[in-house]
Amino acid sequence: MGRNKKTEKQTVFGLRTDHMSEEVYNCLEQKARSKKLSTYIIKLVEQDLTQKDPFDTKKELLKVSKNQEQMMNAIKQITQAISNLPTAPVSAVLVQSGENTSNSLADDLLKDVGQMGQLVTSTNITGSLDKDDLEDCDF
DSSP: OOOOOOSSOOSOOOOOGGGSOHHHHHHHHHHHHTTOHHHHHHHHHHHHHHOOSOOOHHHHHHHHHHHHHHHHHHHHHHHHHHHTSOOOOOOHHHHHHTOOSOOOHHHHHHTTOOSTTOOOOSSOOOOOOOHHHHHOOOO
């Protein structure tokens, strides 16, 4: 017993309010009083019609896992490529002083670095900051 196709749309749809929670009823009542209920319902239906497939947690986790695996492989390749690079040439200062000349690139770059957060310099810093210097940060 199918419905006959009607060329005209019905102007009113009924809702059974005894099957909805107070919260839902109050929300719909508020929309109706502000004359925004029909717009609200139309937007909800349009949103449902244009919405993509429901969110599939398993599918998304598999995608994330595959991406993580690809990133880890890329990191391994980059690490391998870096480790295959020749070490940095030993500076003339090290050769003249007779220090160990088999330093790796990392050792050479990190030899003058102190603990994190420390300023490594032998220069005394002098000067002052004006109030204007503190207000106009250019970074």
